[in-house]
Amino acid sequence: MPEGRTPRVAGVRGSRWAGHVGAVLLVLGGGAVPPGPRQPVDWSTGQVVVTLVAAVLVLPRHRWPRSVLAATVGLLVVAGVLDLFSLGPASAVGVATYATVLGLSRRAGWLTTAAVTVVVAAAGVLAGMVGPQYALVVMLGGxxxxxxxxxxxxxxxxxxxxERAERTREALARQRVAEDRLGIARDLHDVVAHQIAVINLHAGAATTALRSRPDAAEESLATIRQASREVLAEIGDLMATLRDPDQVDTGPLGLAQLDEVVRGFAVHGLDVRVRVDGDPVDLPGRVDVVALRVVQEALTNAHKHGTQGRAHVRLEYRPRSLGITVANPVDPAADAAQGVGTRQGLVGMSERVESVRGTLASGRDGAGTWVVAVDLPYGPQHPSGGEGAPA
Incomplete structure (x- = not known):
């Protein structure tokens, strides 16, 4: 037996044996109480046998409480009929009542105690023992x-x-860890995806032009070097933010940086046309960041998987939501051209959009066009289908 369990088992067994000894002594002590004032104790053989039987009956009270209660009540009634009624078997009934009530509801326990008390009192009256002690011992047990x-x-x-609170704390802790991991994954993808795509594209171009067009190869290598510097700097900023959550984010903060993002893609060969419908408004911080990240990721996919080197971005400011549409040409003969790769970009976009209660849809819109459509609510939330609800 393991050492850690020995004290507990010994304590349970010890308390159980102490309870048995106490119950037996209570029954035997009740048998030694005279039936009334100035009356001698009945030490007849029948009285001793009844008391001993009552003491033995209470031993299995924890395993079969109701059966023991029925047996002790029956013994008391028989003792009354045989003129052997005493406080000993009545005490056994009280002990059995106590054990039975432990496993009942409040209402059932009181009803059981009342019923047993009436039976004991009636048996005492029939036996000529009109004393309150017999009923009191049962009521006390109950x-x-x-x-x-x-x-x-x-x-x-x-x-x-x-225990429920502890489980809730553990679940919240696991949820926070999962959210942190998702946030790190999204931020890392946002930081490196575009630059790695640029590096891969220009590495291929440099390899092709190395012998025939050395100047073009040198230009591509310079672009790779610059992209590598940028991605290393952005990773450094991300790591600093992870080490110190209170540090101000040095990355893009919102659509105010959209022109800078568009210029960056233009340098790398993607012509981006931006159209703004409606009157621009100051977006909540989280919505603003998500809007920029969505455009950035959609343009990265357009640069990696699109054709013709162009893309269109439309920002539609509605009364309570911002609509974002990014469209770019794709090869009509290719099957789900934008889906090449691990699709982590689309997964990250979807998670970001859902974090601000927005909606995202992506896919082909007619022949040769891939569209990413996003709706980001930023005003008061309304029931589904009402004004301002996401389309």
């Missing part, structure tokens, strides 16, 4: 059993609440 049952119920409820 009251003590109810008190202990209530205490155990309170302890169990407190323990259950504590």
């Amino acid at each position: 009251a003590v059993g109810e008190a202990i049952r209530s205490q155990r119920a309170v302890v169990a409820a407190v323990t259950e609440r504590a």
